[in-house]
Amino acid sequence: MKPPHDMGGNPAEPVIPDKPDEPKFDEAWHRRVLGITIAVGAMGGWSIDASRYARESLPRSDYKKFSYYEKWLGGLTNLLFQRGFISKNEIQSGHGESKSPLEWRERILSAKHVSASLAAGAPTRRQGAKPIFSVSQKVSVKLPSDTLCVPIGHTRLPHYISGKTGVIIKCHGVHVLPNTNAHFLGEHPENLYAVEFQARTLWEQSASSLDSVVVDCWESYLEQA
Amino acid sequence: MLLCRMPHDHDENHAHHLLPAEPALRVKALETILVEKGLLDQQAVDAIIDEYEHKIGPQIGAEIVAKAWSDPVFKSALLRDSEAVLHEAGLAGRQGEHVVVVENTTDIHNLVVCTLCSCYPWPLLGVPPAWYKSDAYRSRAVIEPRKILSEFGIDIPKSQSVRVWDSTAEIRYLVLPMQPEESIGLPVSELARWVTRNSMIGAGLPMKPADNQV
Numbered sequence: 429m430k431p432p433h434d435m436g437g438n439p440a441e442p443v444i445p446d447k448p449d450e451p452k453f454d455e456a457w458h459r460r461v462l463g464i465t466i467a468v469g470a471m472g473g474w475s476i477d478a479s480r481y482a483r484e485s486l487p488r489s490d491y492k493k494f495s496y497y498e499k500w501l502g503g504l505t506n507l508l509f510q511r512g513f514i515s516k517n518e519i520q521s522g523h524g525e526s527k528s529p530l531e532w533r534e535r536i537l538s539a540k541h542v543s544a545s546l547a548a549g550a551p552t553r554r555q556g557a558k559p560i561f562s563v564s565q566k567v568s569v570k571l572p573s574d575t576l577c578v579p580i581g582h583t584r585l586p587h588y589i590s591g592k593t594g595v596i597i598k599c600h601g602v603h604v605l606p607n608t609n610a611h612f613l614g615e616h617p618e619n620l621y622a623v624e625f626q627a628r629t630l631w632e633q634s635a636s637s638l639d640s641v642v643v644d645c646w647e648s649y650l651e652q653a
Numbered sequence: 654m655l656l657c658r659m660p661h662d663h664d665e666n667h668a669h670h671l672l673p674a675e676p677a678l679r680v681k682a683l684e685t686i687l688v689e690k691g692l693l694d695q696q697a698v699d700a701i702i703d704e705y706e707h708k709i710g711p712q713i714g715a716e717i718v719a720k721a722w723s724d725p726v727f728k729s730a731l732l733r734d735s736e737a738v739l740h741e742a743g744l745a746g747r748q749g750e751h752v753v754v755v756e757n758t759t760d761i762h763n764l765v766v767c768t769l770c771s772c773y774p775w776p777l778l779g780v781p782p783a784w785y786k787s788d789a790y791r792s793r794a795v796i797e798p799r800k801i802l803s804e805f806g807i808d809i810p811k812s813q814s815v816r817v818w819d820s821t822a823e824i825r826y827l828v829l830p831m832q833p834e835e836s837i838g839l840p841v842s843e844l845a846r847w848v849t850r851n852s853m854i855g856a857g858l859p860m861k862p863a864d865n866q867v
Binding site (some may be wrong): 433434435436437438439440441442443444445446450452453454455456457459460461462463464466467468471476480483484485486487490495496497498501502503504505506508509510513514516518519520522523524526527528532533536537538539541542543545546547548549550551552553584585586588598600603604606620622624630631633634635636638639640641642643644645646 | 666667668669671672673676677679680681682683684685686687688689690691692693694696697698699700701702704705706709710743745746747748749750751753768769770771776779780782783784786787788789790791792793794795796797798799800801804805811812813814815816817818819820821822823824851856
């Protein structure tokens with residue numbers, strides 16, 4: 429069964445473009461969730477991969493029902509709890525029972541460092557081995573379940589390209605592997621490739637033989653075709 | 654069969670259920686806990702909101718596009734190594750550390766999506782719009798891009814291919830739209846006003862400023 433966050437190719441409603449005067453945030457609390465998530469993330473307690481995994485690990489019913497920022501909030505709360513930053517009692521009572529260890533309190537993001545922190549970002553390129561595959565080479569894609577590092581773990585391989593054949597159009601260099609990093613098992617950087625799939629190899633009903641989809645795939649997601 | 658169970662389908666990991674049901678109260682409760690524990694500076698939260706509300710937005714990407722339209726040397730550098738060019742310009746921040754710029758031509762129309770979450774080039778376009786984050790867009794962009802484009806009022810000729818970029822990694826894609834004929838020769842500052850946010854995602858076209866909506 430496909431996890432709920434892996435949506436590519438699902439039947440769905442028409443897309444409703446936004447109106448010219450649509451606000452950046454629909455609700456005041458949306459902004460707050462954004463700010464809290466980024467500020468807490470800047471402490472360095474986890475990676476973007478762990479954050480994504482926390483959101484996609486929400487129970488299926490919550491994932492479907494929650495709006496974008498509710499998913500962020502649910503994922504953040506669970507991560508804070510699972511990593512031992514806050515306790516169940518604290519979540520239930522809505523109050524912090526004790527100060528966190530100084531080691532963490534010293535690492536929190538202060539207002540004067542916000543601009544620099546956002547501008548610096550968190551690059552994922554690393555030094556590493558030369559790529560195995562080259563541009564124009566045909567590759568086939570493994571099953572998402574074959575790329576997991578822990579049972580029911582995190583992968584960035586969408587089901588709709590599973591088992592399909594595509595062509596490498598670009599090597600992006602060596603990047604942190606989410607499949608391990610999301611589980612605090614290390615960065616294990618690998619070459620990352622842009623792989624182009626002809627739309628008709630993915631979807632029988634594709635409108636045009638000219639169309640294609642490009643998906644970024646880590647080396648361990650791919651095999652020589 | 655492991656796949657039938659979802660990750661963390663154990664109650665003990667779902668601490669979020671313990672928060673109040675009302676989302677606004679849920680946020681308030683979590684913020685209070687974090688502040689009381691010394692894990693959150695509320696002024697930092699305010700500063701982050703201010704950045705995304707007032708400073709970081711599609712006008713930044715629009716300036717890059719306008720410059721590429723009017724300076725062929727800049728354009729070829731941008732297409733060859735966008736990451737280096739944007740880094741040099743100080744625009745390689747959070748969620749845009751590794752950007753690839755893809756050019757629309759009469760042969761090819763590019764469209765960007767993230768089917769697995771909602772990855773988006775934040776330093777260039779700001780926070781993603783609701784439609785980009787919607788289940789409908791995430792589901793359909795890869796399977797019926799032409800139909801989605803028609804929902805945005807764009808009809809792609811049969812002779813033009815559509816290439817959809819699914820942002821599954823930390824590479825962020827920015828579309829360099831085709832420059833409208835009637836804007837050729839205008840100064841960069843004026844050109845930037847033709848560049849709509851949606852045109853840099855591939856879900857829109859540049860427009861004359863008066864008609865320019867999103």
